[in-house]
Amino acid sequence: MREDNAIEKTLAMILAGGVGERLYPLTKTKAKPAVPFGGIYRIIDFTLSNCLHSGIRRIFILTQHKSLPLDRHILLGWSSLFRTELGEFLTTVPPQQRLVREWYRGTADAVFQNIDLLSHERPQFVLILAGDHVYRMDYQGMLKFHLIKGSEVTIACTTVPIEDAKRFGVMEVDENDRIVGFEEKPAHPKPLPDHPYHSLISMGIYLFNTEVLVKAVIQDAKREDSAHDFGKNVIPHLVQKGTRVFAFNIQRELPPLFHYWQDIGTIDSYFSAHMELVSPNPSFPLHDDNWAIRTYLPPFPPAVLKAEAVAKCCLISPGCVIEKGAFLENSILSPGVQIAENAYIRNCILLHKVQVGAGSHLENVIVDEDVVIPEGEQIGVDLKRDRNRFTVTEQRVTVVPAGLAL
Numbered sequence: 001m002r003e004d005n006a007i008e009k010t011l012a013m014i015l016a017g018g019v020g021e022r023l024y025p026l027t028k029t030k031a032k033p034a035v036p037f038g039g040i041y042r043i044i045d046f047t048l049s050n051c052l053h054s055g056i057r058r059i060f061i062l063t064q065h066k067s068l069p070l071d072r073h074i075l076l077g078w079s080s081l082f083r084t085e086l087g088e089f090l091t092t093v094p095p096q097q098r099l100v101r102e103w104y105r106g107t108a109d110a111v112f113q114n115i116d117l118l119s120h121e122r123p124q125f126v127l128i129l130a131g132d133h134v135y136r137m138d139y140q141g142m143l144k145f146h147l148i149k150g151s152e153v154t155i156a157c158t159t160v161p162i163e164d165a166k167r168f169g170v171m172e173v174d175e176n177d178r179i180v181g182f183e184e185k186p187a188h189p190k191p192l193p194d195h196p197y198h199s200l201i202s203m204g205i206y207l208f209n210t211e212v213l214v215k216a217v218i219q220d221a222k223r224e225d226s227a228h229d230f231g232k233n234v235i236p237h238l239v240q241k242g243t244r245v246f247a248f249n250i251q252r253e254l255p256p257l258f259h260y261w262q263d264i265g266t267i268d269s270y271f272s273a274h275m276e277l278v279s280p281n282p283s284f285p286l287h288d289d290n291w292a293i294r295t296y297l298p299p300f301p302p303a304v305l306k307a308e309a310v311a312k313c314c315l316i317s318p319g320c321v322i323e324k325g326a327f328l329e330n331s332i333l334s335p336g337v338q339i340a341e342n343a344y345i346r347n348c349i350l351l352h353k354v355q356v357g358a359g360s361h362l363e364n365v366i367v368d369e370d371v372v373i374p375e376g377e378q379i380g381v382d383l384k385r386d387r388n389r390f391t392v393t394e395q396r397v398t399v400v401p402a403g404l405a406l
Contacts, residue, residue: 013127014033014047016044020065023265023270031065037274039332043134060093060114060117064110095113108233111126111217112228133204134273136258137261138254149246150244152243153208155203171202171247181239182236182245257288268394277315278313308325316328323341327346342359344362345363347364357372371401
């Protein structure tokens, strides 16, 4: 089968129904894929942009918890790009409870509960994607690899330091890239044979032959002891029974543009990924026309930097106003942020329409949307005081949640 024909026979299912507990309180009012990232974007924009660039025009987003902000973002920013008269679609799907009278019990169960969608669309391949990762990827390269290998399931993978691998599914592969072992979040990750301090981990991106996927999730749904999760249950079971499951190593198979991948499932990883964006040489530059990231942006006016205001190594979105004497460094401002006179902002992420009062001092802080910081407030300076009012992480990042009156 030709690669261009294969992409037309591919349907994507984006998993966007998780609670997002590890990213709380940023997920207090919204699903994790709807959390802002990089100033103007939402996390799901990266996966959707990858689909768009790769030519995948049939997409289901499986939603569940606090889905309204995500639904609205998709409606305003993405739905108009798909021509339904040509069979294209981008559709959000909450739990239909046709097969079981429950919400999605896990990632595999989310697909199981929507088998009827696959029966109706009849794709030859199904791409299972996460809606909460930041990366660029050409899925056509993965599909080509899948066809060449004669694979039934292909898993995108990358290498990480072995101490970080405990948070992911860790794979063992043979000389032909076939997966011979898979363990989800192991206490003692297996190292790569030629790199003893690194492990090969799953990126949570799965390409299935449709009939293999359907059979696998049906069998998993019957197991009472299953968590109904791809990484914990479905993939290990397929590997164990001899299904042709292969590892697609992005560092080896794709150009350097596509080597960056970040699971920003925790506050600390979310914060560090942002700080990397404003570093001198970011490994994931947002300003890259070769693989532009699309989003929905309301009609804000240009950003304004008043006299004697200073901004060093910052991402400043449209609609921001930075008043006289304010100082900003290594910070990301989402649209509509207002910084009053003589405020000091360093190593901060200020989400949509945050207002910072005059003379305030914020350092190593994430402020959620629409929060008003009073004049003269200090956050991130006295962590003992912050712990009594806010969330403070292991890496000493303070999070001011939405809806909090200071």
